[in-house]
Amino acid sequence: MELSDEQAAKYLHRCYTAADGLWFMKVEERYGFDAALEVDNEVWKVLPKLQARTLKSMLGAHRGKDALLTCLTAKLSLEGFEFEVEEHTRGFRITISRCPWHSLMVKSGREGLSKEVGTLICNTEHKVWASEFDEEVRFELKSQICGGDGVCTLEFSG
Numbered sequence: 001m002e003l004s005d006e007q008a009a010k011y012l013h014r015c016y017t018a019a020d021g022l023w024f025m026k027v028e029e030r031y032g033f034d035a036a037l038e039v040d041n042e043v044w045k046v047l048p049k050l051q052a053r054t055l056k057s058m059l060g061a062h063r064g065k066d067a068l069l070t071c072l073t074a075k076l077s078l079e080g081f082e083f084e085v086e087e088h089t090r091g092f093r094i095t096i097s098r099c100p101w102h103s104l105m106v107k108s109g110r111e112g113l114s115k116e117v118g119t120l121i122c123n124t125e126h127k128v129w130a131s132e133f134d135e136e137v138r139f140e141l142k143s144q145i146c147g148g149d150g151v152c153t154l155e156f157s158g
Helices: 005-031 033-043 047-059 065-079 100-107 111-133
Strands: 082-088 091-098 138-143 152-157
Touching (some): 005 033, 005 100, 033 111, 047 065, 047 111, 065 091, 065 111, 065 152, 100 111, 111 138, 111 152
Antiparallel strands (some): 082 091, 091 152
């Protein structure tokens, strides 16, 4: 029996999200929440570089805001985010209506920690994404689902 491409993708996605959550919880059990969040933040200083470079290669994108938008929206789609993009003269805005990471926090009964995790990790992750494409692009997290807002608003400009 062989898995379809869709089944294989679902399997790998499930393993990816499970590994992220499990290692965090194990570090937290041993060293506490603050230490786990600190280590998680260090991971998210590196993982976006790997993701961006892989998608650049796969999609034939290179530098600049257009390449960033192409690769970042591919990543968000692959991870199951629901979002819309609005381009403007200085960059673009991504409005997220469903964040699978926040949904996992809610599902696991850790919604109360979601804002603290989301604020730190989303800022780190998206700043790294921007720097992989153009050192002049700036990222600002304007709103957060995990902070009680209806949507997450990611602003890239420069």
